[in-house]
Amino acid sequence: MYRTHTCGELNISNVGQEVTLCGWLQRSRDLGGMTFIDLRDRYGITQLAFNMETNAPLCEQARKLGREYVLQVKGTVIERSSKNTKIPTGEIEINVKDLNILNAAKTPPFTIEDVSDGGDDLRMKYRYLDIRRNPVRRNLELRHRMAMLVRNYLSDRDFLEIETPMLIKSTPEGARDFVVPSRMNPGEFYALPQSPQQYKQLLMVAGMDRYFQIVRCFRDEDLRADRQPEFTQIDCEMSFVEQEDVLQMFEGLAKHLFKEVKGLEFGQFPRITWHDAMRLYGSDKPDIRFGMQFVEINDVAKGKGFGLFDNAELVVGICAEGCAEYTRKQLDALTDFVKRPQVGAGGMVYIKYNSDGSFKSSVDKFYTQDDQKAIADKFGAKPGDLMLILCGPAMKTRVQLCALRLEMGNQLGLRNPEVFAPLWVVDFPLLEWDEETQRYYAMHHPFTAPKPEDEPLLDDPNRWGDIRANAYDIVMNGVEVGGGSIRIHDRTLQNKMFHTLGFTDEQAAAQFGFLMDAFTYGAPPHAGLAFGFDRLCSLFGGADSIRDFIAFPKNNSGRDVMSQSPSPISDAQLEELCIKVDVKSDN
């Protein structure tokens, strides 16, 4: 037993006790007659007192200790003369009698404080020091707690956590697989799972009824900011359910998390169709913490001689309440914002509804005061409001306006990370056209069922884009935290779907044959959903980035800068695996 207590548990009721504590030296203060050390562990901080008068050698020794030294101390709990009410241990300190240096420490390359002076690269290289910082530690504690809550919630509802394989078959459909050469099967490869999709469907065929797994998944994608090559899903599947059953079940899970972690209670989550989400927010993951819904104004904006609007497929805008006083500079900045390549708009039209009832706009020469009043009425604008309008091809313009809406939300402080606005987005399109390869892809995945009423459209290639899927996403604060679908459980329909996606029978059989075979032996109707667990944690933790909710993340090149991986392997390893490295010189 190295210690009798942690550094977080002693308080006034322990005064007089002899205790042994272990921890790291957070800081020390030399006040001449006394030296104080803050001893830190995962559980808290306890103040150690060394008295020059009563034990000079020990006090001298204590003064020489550096930051992050690992210490074991024995002493008596005493009441502090000057109390710290901010921490649970703030009323006491330890009158130290024995001091044992368990390990020395070099001076850390950045301070182990809530706000550190370490940059991102340094923090990642010394992640084991970064995790000592309260904010990172708390994130990992939150993640543990959320995983426990999820597991117990689902287990209490008859879900079984079933581990599916990590070494699986590579399937070209979808994102790029990470592959693993098989030494025992030369020339052959496993893939790491992008998700346990096929296995969880097989478990439904196997009669397991309710499955879940908090599971690592892998995608070899070019990493955008805040994407990780390995990530964690809460993966779920249920049999004999309809969409409503799935939505209720996982809305229940989300509410449970909100209540337990955040103390928040919610009524039924709102729902919006994908079509409406695109029309009203320009996004399939709208942030509904604030309104500012899109208003389409073709009818009142066109035919007044303003060519840009007249020639546009869609004229659409948002109304920013109380922003009519925006300065020229602010408006120019917004125009610059929408013209950035990441947004890509050609420009922005504004109309100020002044508090005196008059209008001032960037298109005054095309639109009379009455014309602008008609537009303002369309927006439901009041004096003091500001309308911001974009135009162009419908879908493209909506996406641009979405960026502007979120920017306005930020500027107006409408996106508080401690406010939560969950939302179901339903009725996603089944298929998505890809310009580059000139074919349709499954928007969700090839096992997603079309809405029964839209099934006949599969026979008409011209209508493929109109087919709606029984697919749904759960969105919070503009972030997609989960998604799923009703699966196809009928082999005939599944074959039709493969044909729609351009698979030959042979290709479908080679890739998904075992799943298709399984479907002939009595597949139940089934459906599922997966949450992105890293993202869910970061959302609950009030942070934008998922990186600090992952103990050892990788950087944007997929590298772990701490262990310097990936790295070359030996020729002997390559030879055993029957592969050769073949790096082109222009790589």
Add this chain to the structure above:
Amino acid sequence: MYRTHTCGELNISNVGQEVTLCGWLQRSRDLGGMTFIDLRDRYGITQLAFNMETNAPLCEQARKLGREYVLQVKGTVIERSSKNTKIPTGEIEINVKDLNILNAAKTPPFTIEDVSDGGDDLRMKYRYLDIRRNPVRRNLELRHRMAMLVRNYLSDRDFLEIETPMLIKSTPEGARDFVVPSRMNPGEFYALPQSPQQYKQLLMVAGMDRYFQIVRCFRDEDLRADRQPEFTQIDCEMSFVEQEDVLQMFEGLAKHLFKEVKGLEFGQFPRITWHDAMRLYGSDKPDIRFGMQFVEINDVAKGKGFGLFDNAELVVGICAEGCAEYTRKQLDALTDFVKRPQVGAGGMVYIKYNSDGSFKSSVDKFYTQDDQKAIADKFGAKPGDLMLILCGPAMKTRVQLCALRLEMGNQLGLRNPEVFAPLWVVDFPLLEWDEETQRYYAMHHPFTAPKPEDEPLLDDPNRWGDIRANAYDIVMNGVEVGGGSIRIHDRTLQNKMFHTLGFTDEQAAAQFGFLMDAFTYGAPPHAGLAFGFDRLCSLFGGADSIRDFIAFPKNNSGRDVMSQSPSPISDAQLEELCIKVDVKSDN
């Protein structure tokens, strides 16, 4: 809502209710006027009744349904005339009014019964059907339950489950790594973790204090029976602990599992040193469900002119109580058993202590009745007992005798899978000599601490084999279910250890540099343990094989015969990864 109830929950109290059930057709019985169908889901079986008199068309339809059809039925719960007391739903049946075929099913390739006619290969190919069988389903349910018990137990004791990376750095030490080519870092590879060893130690340096993870691990070994290339560990690590703390904590966990799963209560688990385990059982994982400890008889066996014994380093045997009546045939079979190449003994000597007090042995011409009495006394044998004796080089002979002891345990019914005998094996050797490479290897791993009193022996290469480690295994019924050690937290000692293992400073730095660096920034004393979770589940499930406790296992060639993985990947994939397949024709 496809159903109002599962097939396992209706009983006499539900009589009169209108219900909707879904499930698979387990069997149907056509009794002329009535047809009965057993409808099965994960939760149980409910009998469906179709009446030819009251609804002939429906009854006719029911008669045509094949095994494993997926059905939805509506009807009324009625009391059965002939009750089945063996199942919870046995007092009722459903008077069916509506029948809806949710999916047809081909006849399964083997019967979905507790004892199936499917061979191993067929069961693995159609694993999704195999899992429908009660024994396999129950195994997966047990596994889920055990994982939940473990997580809640550890979480309640301040352990945090922290996910460590799956894409890590390859380290040649230990077993062979599976590797993953990095597309973004051409010519470089990740490895899949053999265990999260280094990361969990880093988490201790990071101050996380108590860590656990139920985690997938990977080893590219030639697969012996019942080894899987991917397997699951309950991986644990603690800071500021001594060996006793670790043993108490995880003994507590094991007791919790025994109590919750098996209803068994245990006192303190016995402990044995590695040295004694080898001496008394010839194994570092003794099955102590039965005694039959080894007795070394050099002093009474040598010097009687029996050359084999006289020239042997060790003469050692076991006493099988009450087996003096073994026939010639039985004894020959035992001799054949020890002479099998898997055991490798040259022969076996037996001495029968007949019930009349006389002796009969295979070496009567060398040993008088008095000599044999002296041997019998050494064994503590009584009239009616049988002594079985081997001889040869000490360690080799012990291992051979271990096999014989276990075989006798089997023959005498002393190895009941429902009896549990846990045991700690402690004080493992730190280092293990490898004849082939003529060097020492770490028996546990290179981070295991020597016992402090044995540390000085590190300076004397001649004594390296004598150094004991602070390492321990938890053994149940002759199976190693877990093991761990106190870690080295001092960088100087760790460097010395690396040198002992033949690493140059450069090699150590290249492989473990980041861990060694971490140790300079304040590493706490720490220790850990990992349970083999697949094995633990199979033990609690009373089975020898781990395969049926893994939803989708691989065969002995590392293949998943269901999905036919591993498999070749496309040239495009290879090119992107900058690797070439290089299979020699003699492979």
